Amino acid sequence: MSLAQLExxxxxxxxxxxxxxxxxxxxxxxxxxxxxxSLEEELGTKLFERSHRGMNLLPSGALFLNHAKKIxxxxxxxxxxxxxxxxxxxPAPKSNQGQNEIV
Amino acid sequence: MSLAQLExxxxxxxxxxxxxxxxxxxxxxxxxxxxxxSLEEELGTKLFERSHRGMNLLPSGALFLNHAKKIxxxxxxxxxxxxxxxxxxxPAPKSNQGQNEIV
DNA sequence: CAATGTTACGATACACGTAATCATA
DNA sequence: TATGATTACGTGTATCGTAACATTG
Numbered sequence: 001m002s003l004a005q006l007e008x009x010x011x012x013x014x015x016x017x018x019x020x021x022x023x024x025x026x027x028x029x030x031x032x033x034x035x036x037x038s039l040e041e042e043l044g045t046k047l048f049e050r051s052h053r054g055m056n057l058l059p060s061g062a063l064f065l066n067h068a069k070k071i072x073x074x075x076x077x078x079x080x081x082x083x084x085x086x087x088x089x090x091p092a093p094k095s096n097q098g099q100n101e102i103v
Numbered sequence: 104m105s106l107a108q109l110e111x112x113x114x115x116x117x118x119x120x121x122x123x124x125x126x127x128x129x130x131x132x133x134x135x136x137x138x139x140x141s142l143e144e145e146l147g148t149k150l151f152e153r154s155h156r157g158m159n160l161l162p163s164g165a166l167f168l169n170h171a172k173k174i175x176x177x178x179x180x181x182x183x184x185x186x187x188x189x190x191x192x193x194p195a196p197k198s199n200q201g202q203n204e205i206v
Numbered sequence: 207c208a209a210t211g212t213t214a215c216g217a218t219a220c221a222c223g224t225a226a227t228c229a230t231a
Numbered sequence: 232t233a234t235g236a237t238t239a240c241g242t243g244t245a246t247c248g249t250a251a252c253a254t255t256g
Binding site for chain 2: 246247248249254255256
Binding site: 120121122132133135136137140153154155156157158 | 209210211212213214
Protein backbone atom coordinates (compact mmCIF):
# COMPACT_ATOMS: atom_id res chain seq x y z
CA MET A 1 0.00 0.00 0.00
CA SER A 2 1.28 3.44 -0.90
CA LEU A 3 -0.14 6.93 -1.01
CA ALA A 4 0.30 6.93 -4.76
CA GLN A 5 -1.92 3.87 -4.98
CA LEU A 6 -4.62 5.64 -2.99
CA GLU A 7 -4.36 8.71 -5.19
CA UNK A 8 -4.51 6.59 -8.35
CA UNK A 9 -7.46 4.63 -7.06
CA UNK A 10 -9.44 7.77 -6.24
CA UNK A 11 -8.69 9.26 -9.65
CA UNK A 12 -9.93 6.18 -11.50
CA UNK A 13 -13.01 5.93 -9.32
CA UNK A 14 -13.89 9.56 -9.90
CA UNK A 15 -13.06 9.64 -13.60
CA UNK A 16 -14.73 6.35 -14.36
CA UNK A 17 -11.93 5.06 -16.51
CA UNK A 18 -8.25 4.38 -16.38
CA UNK A 19 -7.64 6.35 -19.55
CA UNK A 20 -9.18 9.52 -18.16
CA UNK A 21 -7.48 9.11 -14.81
CA UNK A 22 -4.07 8.81 -16.39
CA UNK A 23 -4.56 12.14 -18.12
CA UNK A 24 -5.65 13.78 -14.88
CA UNK A 25 -2.64 12.32 -13.07
CA UNK A 26 -0.20 13.11 -15.87
CA UNK A 27 1.11 9.60 -16.01
CA UNK A 28 0.70 6.82 -18.56
CA UNK A 29 -1.72 3.95 -18.39
CA UNK A 30 0.58 1.04 -17.49
CA UNK A 31 1.54 2.36 -14.04
CA UNK A 32 -2.12 2.81 -13.23
CA UNK A 33 -3.03 -0.71 -14.29
CA UNK A 34 -0.17 -2.17 -12.29
CA UNK A 35 -0.71 -0.16 -9.13
CA UNK A 36 -4.42 -0.85 -9.00
CA UNK A 37 -3.82 -4.51 -9.66
CA SER A 38 -1.30 -4.54 -6.83
CA LEU A 39 -3.74 -2.76 -4.53
CA GLU A 40 -6.47 -5.24 -5.34
CA GLU A 41 -4.14 -8.13 -4.62
CA GLU A 42 -3.17 -6.65 -1.28
CA LEU A 43 -6.80 -6.14 -0.31
CA GLY A 44 -7.70 -9.60 -1.54
CA THR A 45 -10.51 -8.46 -3.81
CA LYS A 46 -11.27 -6.63 -7.03
CA LEU A 47 -12.16 -2.97 -6.59
CA PHE A 48 -13.34 -2.29 -10.15
CA GLU A 49 -15.27 -4.06 -12.80
CA ARG A 50 -13.42 -3.71 -16.09
CA SER A 51 -15.12 -3.21 -19.40
CA HIS A 52 -14.26 -1.80 -22.78
CA ARG A 53 -16.00 1.40 -21.74
CA GLY A 54 -14.16 2.03 -18.51
CA MET A 55 -13.87 0.87 -14.93
CA ASN A 56 -16.77 0.91 -12.50
CA LEU A 57 -16.56 0.55 -8.74
CA LEU A 58 -17.57 -2.74 -7.21
CA PRO A 59 -19.12 -2.70 -3.72
CA SER A 60 -15.72 -3.30 -2.13
CA GLY A 61 -14.34 -0.43 -4.15
CA ALA A 62 -17.07 1.96 -3.06
CA LEU A 63 -16.35 1.02 0.52
CA PHE A 64 -12.65 1.61 0.09
CA LEU A 65 -13.16 4.90 -1.73
CA ASN A 66 -14.58 6.60 1.34
CA HIS A 67 -11.55 5.66 3.38
CA ALA A 68 -9.07 6.56 0.67
CA LYS A 69 -10.43 10.05 0.27
CA LYS A 70 -10.42 10.66 3.99
CA ILE A 71 -6.86 9.45 4.30
CA UNK A 72 -5.63 11.75 1.55
CA UNK A 73 -7.50 14.66 3.11
CA UNK A 74 -5.96 13.94 6.48
CA UNK A 75 -2.51 14.01 5.00
CA UNK A 76 -3.14 17.39 3.46
CA UNK A 77 -4.52 18.60 6.76
CA UNK A 78 -1.51 17.31 8.69
CA UNK A 79 0.98 19.01 6.38
CA UNK A 80 -0.87 22.30 6.39
CA UNK A 81 -1.38 22.31 10.13
CA UNK A 82 2.31 21.75 10.81
CA UNK A 83 3.32 24.41 8.32
CA UNK A 84 0.78 26.84 9.69
CA UNK A 85 2.01 26.27 13.20
CA UNK A 86 5.39 27.65 12.20
CA UNK A 87 4.18 31.16 11.50
CA UNK A 88 1.22 31.18 13.87
CA UNK A 89 1.90 31.15 17.60
CA UNK A 90 -1.74 30.33 18.34
CA PRO A 91 -2.32 27.55 15.83
CA ALA A 92 -5.49 28.06 13.83
CA PRO A 93 -7.57 24.86 13.58
CA LYS A 94 -7.81 24.83 9.81
CA SER A 95 -7.28 27.10 6.83
CA ASN A 96 -7.00 24.73 3.90
CA GLN A 97 -9.00 23.92 0.82
CA GLY A 98 -9.12 20.72 -1.10
CA GLN A 99 -5.70 20.21 -2.59
CA ASN A 100 -4.65 16.64 -2.93
CA GLU A 101 -1.18 16.59 -4.38
CA ILE A 102 1.06 14.04 -2.73
CA VAL A 103 4.52 14.93 -4.04
CA MET B 104 5.72 11.70 1.99
CA SER B 105 5.24 7.99 2.29
CA LEU B 106 3.44 5.66 4.64
CA ALA B 107 6.80 4.23 5.68
CA GLN B 108 7.88 7.70 6.76
CA LEU B 109 4.77 8.04 8.89
CA GLU B 110 5.36 4.65 10.45
CA UNK B 111 9.00 5.46 11.12
CA UNK B 112 8.13 8.80 12.62
CA UNK B 113 5.56 7.31 15.00
CA UNK B 114 7.98 4.62 16.09
CA UNK B 115 10.70 7.12 16.95
CA UNK B 116 8.26 9.39 18.73
CA UNK B 117 6.90 6.54 20.82
CA UNK B 118 10.23 4.88 21.53
CA UNK B 119 12.02 8.12 22.29
CA UNK B 120 15.08 7.27 20.27
CA UNK B 121 16.08 6.26 16.81
CA UNK B 122 18.07 3.30 18.08
CA UNK B 123 15.09 1.77 19.85
CA UNK B 124 12.76 2.50 16.95
CA UNK B 125 15.00 0.74 14.48
CA UNK B 126 14.88 -2.42 16.59
CA UNK B 127 11.11 -2.23 16.79
CA UNK B 128 10.86 -1.72 13.04
CA UNK B 129 13.45 -4.38 12.20
CA UNK B 130 15.46 -2.05 10.02
CA UNK B 131 18.83 -0.42 10.49
CA UNK B 132 19.45 3.11 11.69
CA UNK B 133 20.50 4.85 8.47
CA UNK B 134 17.14 4.47 6.71
CA UNK B 135 15.45 5.95 9.76
CA UNK B 136 17.76 8.94 9.89
CA UNK B 137 17.32 9.60 6.21
CA UNK B 138 13.57 9.18 6.06
CA UNK B 139 12.95 11.40 9.05
CA UNK B 140 15.30 13.99 7.65
CA SER B 141 13.43 13.85 4.36
CA LEU B 142 10.10 14.18 6.16
CA GLU B 143 11.31 17.19 8.08
CA GLU B 144 12.51 18.82 4.89
CA GLU B 145 9.17 18.25 3.22
CA LEU B 146 7.31 19.73 6.17
CA GLY B 147 9.74 22.61 6.38
CA THR B 148 10.57 22.15 10.04
CA LYS B 149 12.35 19.91 12.49
CA LEU B 150 10.12 17.37 14.22
CA PHE B 151 12.63 16.14 16.81
CA GLU B 152 15.32 17.59 18.97
CA ARG B 153 18.38 15.36 18.75
CA SER B 154 20.64 14.59 21.65
CA HIS B 155 23.08 11.88 22.61
CA ARG B 156 20.35 10.35 24.75
CA GLY B 157 17.64 10.11 22.12
CA MET B 158 15.18 12.14 20.11
CA ASN B 159 12.43 14.21 21.70
CA LEU B 160 9.41 15.64 19.96
CA LEU B 161 9.37 19.34 19.25
CA PRO B 162 6.00 21.15 19.25
CA SER B 163 5.64 20.67 15.51
CA GLY B 164 6.39 17.00 15.96
CA ALA B 165 3.77 16.56 18.65
CA LEU B 166 1.26 18.21 16.37
CA PHE B 167 2.17 15.94 13.49
CA LEU B 168 2.15 12.81 15.64
CA ASN B 169 -1.58 13.02 16.24
CA HIS B 170 -2.26 13.14 12.54
CA ALA B 171 0.22 10.41 11.69
CA LYS B 172 -1.31 7.96 14.14
CA LYS B 173 -4.81 8.67 12.88
CA ILE B 174 -3.75 8.19 9.29
CA UNK B 175 -2.14 4.83 10.01
CA UNK B 176 -5.17 3.74 11.97
CA UNK B 177 -7.45 4.74 9.12
CA UNK B 178 -5.44 2.66 6.72
CA UNK B 179 -5.74 -0.37 8.95
CA UNK B 180 -9.44 0.27 9.29
CA UNK B 181 -9.89 0.60 5.54
CA UNK B 182 -8.09 -2.65 4.81
CA UNK B 183 -9.96 -4.57 7.46
CA UNK B 184 -13.32 -3.18 6.48
CA UNK B 185 -12.84 -4.16 2.86
CA UNK B 186 -11.65 -7.61 3.80
CA UNK B 187 -14.49 -8.08 6.26
CA UNK B 188 -17.02 -7.05 3.65
CA UNK B 189 -16.03 -10.06 1.59
CA UNK B 190 -17.26 -12.66 4.06
CA UNK B 191 -19.90 -10.55 5.81
CA UNK B 192 -22.98 -9.55 3.87
CA UNK B 193 -23.97 -7.06 6.58
CA PRO B 194 -20.64 -5.36 7.16
CA ALA B 195 -19.78 -5.07 10.85
CA PRO B 196 -18.55 -1.56 11.76
CA LYS B 197 -15.27 -2.69 13.30
CA SER B 198 -13.56 -5.81 14.54
CA ASN B 199 -9.91 -4.86 14.66
CA GLN B 200 -7.28 -4.35 17.29
CA GLY B 201 -4.21 -2.20 17.11
CA GLN B 202 -2.07 -3.67 14.39
CA ASN B 203 -0.09 -1.20 12.43
CA GLU B 204 1.96 -3.12 9.91
CA ILE B 205 2.11 -1.45 6.54
CA VAL B 206 3.71 -4.17 4.41
C1' DC C 207 34.66 3.47 25.57
C1' DA C 208 29.69 2.92 25.08
C1' DA C 209 25.60 4.60 23.11
C1' DT C 210 23.31 7.56 19.87
C1' DG C 211 22.85 9.81 15.50
C1' DT C 212 24.76 10.74 10.76
C1' DT C 213 27.23 10.24 6.22
C1' DA C 214 29.41 7.35 2.28
C1' DC C 215 28.85 3.97 -0.79
C1' DG C 216 27.46 -0.08 -3.34
C1' DA C 217 23.56 -3.32 -4.42
C1' DT C 218 18.80 -4.39 -4.77
C1' DA C 219 14.04 -3.29 -5.56
C1' DC C 220 10.44 -0.31 -7.16
C1' DA C 221 8.08 2.62 -10.47
C1' DC C 222 7.96 4.79 -14.60
C1' DG C 223 7.56 5.15 -19.92
C1' DT C 224 7.64 3.26 -24.70
C1' DA C 225 6.17 -0.25 -27.41
C1' DA C 226 3.59 -4.18 -28.34
C1' DT C 227 -0.71 -7.08 -27.34
C1' DC C 228 -5.58 -8.20 -26.23
C1' DA C 229 -10.48 -7.26 -26.39
C1' DT C 230 -14.69 -5.13 -27.91
C1' DA C 231 -18.13 -2.00 -30.25
C1' DT D 232 -10.38 0.45 -36.65
C1' DA D 233 -10.81 3.17 -32.54
C1' DT D 234 -10.86 3.05 -27.54
C1' DG D 235 -9.66 1.16 -23.34
C1' DA D 236 -7.01 -2.19 -20.51
C1' DT D 237 -2.97 -5.14 -20.00
C1' DT D 238 1.74 -7.22 -20.58
C1' DA D 239 6.87 -7.04 -21.87
C1' DC D 240 10.93 -4.89 -21.36
C1' DG D 241 14.54 -1.56 -20.46
C1' DT D 242 15.93 2.47 -17.60
C1' DG D 243 16.29 5.65 -13.80
C1' DT D 244 15.35 6.67 -9.08
C1' DA D 245 14.79 5.33 -4.34
C1' DT D 246 15.63 2.58 -0.37
C1' DC D 247 18.11 -0.50 2.04
C1' DG D 248 22.26 -2.44 4.58
C1' DT D 249 27.25 -2.52 5.79
C1' DA D 250 30.81 0.18 7.07
C1' DA D 251 32.95 4.26 8.57
C1' DC D 252 32.54 8.74 11.08
C1' DA D 253 30.96 12.20 14.68
C1' DT D 254 29.45 13.46 19.22
C1' DT D 255 28.87 13.20 24.08
C1' DG D 256 28.37 11.29 28.88
